[in-house]
Amino acid sequence: GAVVSQHPSWVICKSGTSVKIECRSLDFQATTMFWYRQFPKQSLMLMATSNEGSKATYEQGVEKDKFLINHASLTLSTLTVTSAHPEDSSFYICSARWRVTDTQYFGPGTRLTVL
């Protein structure tokens, strides 16, 4: 089946530093990947849609200069949280769309804690 991985699975960083999260589709090519954020006891909220080879599309209220997304290949998208602050602490989940099955496959998530 289609598998999506994320790295790291958890990260703790100091306020003001940048953190990069990788999302990989392991056995299929994903022209589109999505990044979600989930605060404790809340639902998943779409942050941005990442298309291979083009700029990401951000949802309203998401700062594109703070959450940098790069989708450089058909199997890798990265999310960089720049100058992270404690309020950025959250669970970040990516997903990859596989056109063959017409659905999204979710990664296991990355738990970010900013001190």
Next chain:
Amino acid sequence: AQKVTQAQTEISVVEKEDVTLDCVYETRDTTYYLFWYKQPPSGELVFLIRRNSFDEQNEISGRYSWNFQKSTSSFNFTITASQVVDSAVYFCALSDHNYGQNFVFGPGTRLSVLP
């Protein structure tokens, strides 16, 4: 705009009881997909089911069953003879037919199955 409502924020049942999780959706699309995901404490989303809007047949998979009623825009999920391992947050989700994009999650229902 698409919207998913899960009116039950938290449910507690005793093991072996049956439990139904409600999901009501809103969409202007005539073709769409409905999903249920399970999110255990580890955080990883576990795919349970996907249903195309043209397929109103109810589905049963082991102890799980789903009731899709287009007339009431509902896609309810029933767990029969619940077990402690069923304890998790369950999300209902809706996407349009555009290759699984425009994915909207409901707020989730936290199910606690007590021994």
